Amino acid sequence: MPWLVVRTKPRQELRALQNLENQNIQVFLPMLTSSKVRRGKRVDIDEPMFPGYLFIQLTDTLENLHKVKHTFGVLSILRFGQKLAEVNDELIVELQKLNEQHSVRLKSAPEPGDKVTINDGPFKGFLAKVIKLDGASRCIVLLDWLNQQVSASVDYSQIEKNQG
Template identity: 25%
Template sequence: MNKQPHNPFIDHDPEPVLLDEADDDGLNISLEAPADEDDPTRLWYFIHCYSGYEKKVEHALRQRIDTMGMKDKIYDVLIPTEDEIEVKDGKRRTVEKRVFPGYVMVQMTLDEDSWYVVRNTPGVTGFVGGGNDPIPLRPEEVKKIMDRMDSEDKVVKVDYRIGERVRIVGGPFNDFPGTVASLDSGREQVRVMVDFFGRETAVVLSFMEVERM
């Protein structure tokens, strides 16, 4: 079948192709690009996709790169993530959080062929860029993202906010109700205002000692 000629840098939106929302289908294709890391044409780009389908887009793109013989032009596909600690109902758990929901990073040498493979991957809605040309990330931007992914510092997330009513579940003020006055994620502490014999008193507690009412 003959393809109609097209301008590869006109960022039109084809008919969306919806994907299965499952996170992982077991596909594991290593690109192992032979290109020189110092190649100035080897750059990182952001592509936009349906939020929540990043993993499926990554797998679909890796499969297309493999089957269409594009490993010499498309070198890597990456979903920027970081670990986040959730504190809820007195329990802690570590979850993987997408840093940029709805976006996937692609390292590639941009030309008509590589653009076509990426742009026509199911679920991809376009490149991030201005006008007709995708805009590559600057080296310092790439480094910042990679450093964030490799950081040992964990983001701590709690299920209550400043101004919300909570109940203390530990220490001498156990079972006291109060209002969240401030949060310190670095120290994993919360300051709660409680009514102590008719006086409003500030109590500093760990995240684990407070729960939503």
């Protein structure tokens, strides 16, 4: 049986997953772990790889489609015109292997005290030290510029953590 794509209500993937599993429907929700900054501290958060979507495999399609459509947390079953959106079994198997072997990690945020190299922007090539996290995607770094300590706000994508 092919895997079908289910569209969930906003931020209700886990609710839909639980309710579908309670109906003995085979469900797969690929997750990944990402680092977010919350209240100035870095925390690891598990979140859906495809926000708003999960995959199901039905044994009796016609009977269960009605059940799925009326499950709490489910918005609809994805279709292309009258045809249900199907996902190749090999893709689901690969996603499941990836989930089982290790949690997928996004590039993590730096931590205060980390020594970094700036790879982009006006301070490209400078060595710096992270002194403070500034929101979800920026940090304040301290660097030597013209024999003075200067602080600058940079995006995480502009820096690379030094090894050692």
